[in-house]
Amino acid sequence: MKRTTGLLLLAGLALAGAPAAQAQTAGKTLSNELIWASRTFRNNGVYGIRPMADGKHYTSLVDETGSGSAIVRYAYATGLAVDTVASSRTVFGDVEVAIEEYTFSDDESKILIATQIEPIYRHSSQAIYFIHTRKGSKTEPLCAPDSEPQRLAKFSPNGQLVAFVRDNNLHIRDLRNGKEFAVTTDGAANSILNGAMDWVYEEEFGSDDGYAWSPDGAHLAYLRFDETQVPEFTMDLYGSLYPERYTFKYPKAGERNSAVSAHIYAVEARRPMKISLPPAEYIPRLHWTRRSQMLAVITMNRAQNRLEMHLADATKAEPSGKVPASVVHTEQSATYIDLSDDLFFLDDGKTFLLTSERDGYNHLWQFTFDRTASPITKGEWDIVDVLGFDEKRGEIYLTASLRGATQKHLCRVAVATGNLTVLDEAPGTHTAEFSGDYSYRIHVHSSAGSPPSYTLYDRANKKIRVLEDNASLRKTLDSYALGKKEFFTWTGPGGESLNAWMIKPKGFDPAKRYPVYVAIYGGPGSNTVEDDWEGATYLWHQLLAQEGYLVVSTDPRGTMFRGRKFKHATYRQLGKLETEDFIGFAGHLASLPFVDGERIGIQGWSYGGFETLLCMTKGADAFNAGISVAPVTNWRYYDSIYTERFMTTPQENPDGYDANSPVTHAALLQGPLLLVHGSADDNVHFQNSMEMVNALVAAGKDFDFFVYPDRNHGIYGGNTRLHLYKMMLDFVKENF
Numbered sequence: 001m002k003r004t005t006g007l008l009l010l011a012g013l014a015l016a017g018a019p020a021a022q023a024q025t026a027g028k029t030l031s032n033e034l035i036w037a038s039r040t041f042r043n044n045g046v047y048g049i050r051p052m053a054d055g056k057h058y059t060s061l062v063d064e065t066g067s068g069s070a071i072v073r074y075a076y077a078t079g080l081a082v083d084t085v086a087s088s089r090t091v092f093g094d095v096e097v098a099i100e101e102y103t104f105s106d107d108e109s110k111i112l113i114a115t116q117i118e119p120i121y122r123h124s125s126q127a128i129y130f131i132h133t134r135k136g137s138k139t140e141p142l143c144a145p146d147s148e149p150q151r152l153a154k155f156s157p158n159g160q161l162v163a164f165v166r167d168n169n170l171h172i173r174d175l176r177n178g179k180e181f182a183v184t185t186d187g188a189a190n191s192i193l194n195g196a197m198d199w200v201y202e203e204e205f206g207s208d209d210g211y212a213w214s215p216d217g218a219h220l221a222y223l224r225f226d227e228t229q230v231p232e233f234t235m236d237l238y239g240s241l242y243p244e245r246y247t248f249k250y251p252k253a254g255e256r257n258s259a260v261s262a263h264i265y266a267v268e269a270r271r272p273m274k275i276s277l278p279p280a281e282y283i284p285r286l287h288w289t290r291r292s293q294m295l296a297v298i299t300m301n302r303a304q305n306r307l308e309m310h311l312a313d314a315t316k317a318e319p320s321g322k323v324p325a326s327v328v329h330t331e332q333s334a335t336y337i338d339l340s341d342d343l344f345f346l347d348d349g350k351t352f353l354l355t356s357e358r359d360g361y362n363h364l365w366q367f368t369f370d371r372t373a374s375p376i377t378k379g380e381w382d383i384v385d386v387l388g389f390d391e392k393r394g395e396i397y398l399t400a401s402l403r404g405a406t407q408k409h410l411c412r413v414a415v416a417t418g419n420l421t422v423l424d425e426a427p428g429t430h431t432a433e434f435s436g437d438y439s440y441r442i443h444v445h446s447s448a449g450s451p452p453s454y455t456l457y458d459r460a461n462k463k464i465r466v467l468e469d470n471a472s473l474r475k476t477l478d479s480y481a482l483g484k485k486e487f488f489t490w491t492g493p494g495g496e497s498l499n500a501w502m503i504k505p506k507g508f509d510p511a512k513r514y515p516v517y518v519a520i521y522g523g524p525g526s527n528t529v530e531d532d533w534e535g536a537t538y539l540w541h542q543l544l545a546q547e548g549y550l551v552v553s554t555d556p557r558g559t560m561f562r563g564r565k566f567k568h569a570t571y572r573q574l575g576k577l578e579t580e581d582f583i584g585f586a587g588h589l590a591s592l593p594f595v596d597g598e599r600i601g602i603q604g605w606s607y608g609g610f611e612t613l614l615c616m617t618k619g620a621d622a623f624n625a626g627i628s629v630a631p632v633t634n635w636r637y638y639d640s641i642y643t644e645r646f647m648t649t650p651q652e653n654p655d656g657y658d659a660n661s662p663v664t665h666a667a668l669l670q671g672p673l674l675l676v677h678g679s680a681d682d683n684v685h686f687q688n689s690m691e692m693v694n695a696l697v698a699a700g701k702d703f704d705f706f707v708y709p710d711r712n713h714g715i716y717g718g719n720t721r722l723h724l725y726k727m728m729l730d731f732v733k734e735n736f
Helices: 032-036 088-092 199-204 471-478 535-546 564-570 576-590 607-617 640-647 654-659 662-668 687-698 720-735
Strands: 057-064 068-075 081-087 101-104 110-119 125-133 138-141 151-155 161-166 169-174 180-182 192-194 211-213 219-226 232-237 244-249 259-266 271-275 282-288 294-300 306-313 325-332 343-345 351-356 363-368 373-375 383-390 395-400 409-414 420-422 429-434 440-447 450-458 463-468 485-491 497-503 514-520 550-554 595-605 625-629 673-678 704-708
Touching (some): 032 535, 032 720, 057 081, 068 088, 081 088, 081 110, 088 125, 125 151, 161 211, 169 219, 219 282, 259 282, 351 383, 363 383, 383 429, 395 429, 409 429, 450 471, 497 535, 497 576, 514 535, 514 576, 514 607, 535 550, 535 720, 564 576, 576 607, 595 607, 595 720, 607 625, 607 662, 625 720, 662 687, 673 687, 673 720, 687 704
Parallel strands (some): 514 595, 595 625, 625 673
Antiparallel strands (some): 057 068, 101 110, 125 138, 151 161, 161 169, 169 180, 192 219, 219 259, 259 271, 343 351, 351 363, 363 373, 383 395, 395 409, 409 420, 429 440, 440 450, 450 463, 497 550
């Protein structure tokens, strides 16, 4: 489960030391139409940067008026276009056919071009691919014109082969002779899936890619998912005369998962092999090491509290085709282990770098295959993201919560010594993209009230030029005299200092008492109290402030970037401590002299919708009204990987599931409630809200319920977002 784009955020206030009054000057008035149905506040970005191998150039996909799309090469040093690598006209001879996505071969002599991209789930898509050879400007389709769309097409390291998934099978096309051959043949919809990941892996392990080329291109490693025993979930789609039924495999908590196995295919010999692994529920990743024949396989048990790395040598297959594997690394926890993709194998063939929480915080460690371990970074802070490894100079680039969970700073770390350099101390959120040889970086910086700026730096941290500073948007924002988002801490019921923010109403008068809009998420894996630009969500909160509401947010126990103990506090009891913290927060707000304690409303989406329902039932004395969008209402209805990571199974922890389900507490509802869901939500199923409706009706409770037909978890498309937020604003004005 991820926080949905455009969500409303958590609410938080200060401790006894509330901020000084800060009246807003007059300015233009915001509206939902401006925020959700116009381009008034659209920020510009620097997107689609592809570093080239020489370290001096990058490419970007550009839409050219009247000429289709083009892949243009730029110089880092000047920012000027050097040449057009390929365009709709040169590739297809037709400007109507768009280059939608592209990938270079390792030597950059060929380009794999995707057209007609269609989304499948959150990460996955399918497309029609073409192979463009730059010398001679020759283009050919990857598959025959009458073939089904393809997925996950990738060049082999030498650029002579292309692997791809089609019809649930893994295929290879040999560019030397134009022939295609199948690596697997048993794929079938909702049954067997080869080379791509199933729904729950894609959603909760964050990738749909289930295969990898070996460094020398001699082997393909891939995963095979047997979904036969996974229960099916069906959704009705209402866009036709007779509604269609969409059915897919969805393992709920405690139900059967796919049976997953790891395989290696010897390309020249056309020989399939299966890796011998001890029993494991999950195989979330395959990684080739720096030794071309050596594959690292990551496995996890069902409880996700034990992760193992196994090494398998593709050249050591037994006559039966089985490839033995041995365990070379283990991570274990009394609660759960988060899967990390921050993995780098070194040239010596026995050492690797990996992030781990084994010392209580997420840090970078150096491990060897003979089980030695030494930390590279240390301290009471978390690594947020590892952005890259400059192996030539022995340096890792990462972002970290060095200045607290609300801040993300860009750092460079020397692997040999652990010496850490912060590359920009300005408050806010920092990240970067790097040139192929790490000589340049495009540094992105934003803060709560300031849209992102994109600046080019060299490795010596010298500013070369500003690529985009969103000056026009900043000027537009200034004309609306928006309120400042002020960050605070307050002491929660568990004694922890909890992060929070507040936006005061327009024309704030500390002698008056204001209604409060508490915007929440509160779940593991996502914070809302961040010094970062949040686009339309930020402007929605500003609109509420202009309407006379205090808008607040807080991150409860169980949220991110404050160490393992804080994050894992909610283990086996999702909803318990978070709800206590939100109720405590409402009490803290009510104690402030400028807050009307009888008018504190709450709103959340997804996990925030779940928490909103708990706060409107278990916390009915604290919150007078609530809006719950796309909520989980019982973790029994949600998927296996996410839910069991934090809750174990319903069979093992029935009380944890039932005691913290809003359905269980429906009879406690007192104030006005608006419940909203999309009927085609493949993530948090519409079933969740239907069960909540049943429970509220059985308890004789009045509430408002709105359904968006055929909308997914994000509830968007056409006029949908505008309609939703106008409805929410009307509800807020009437009930908050």
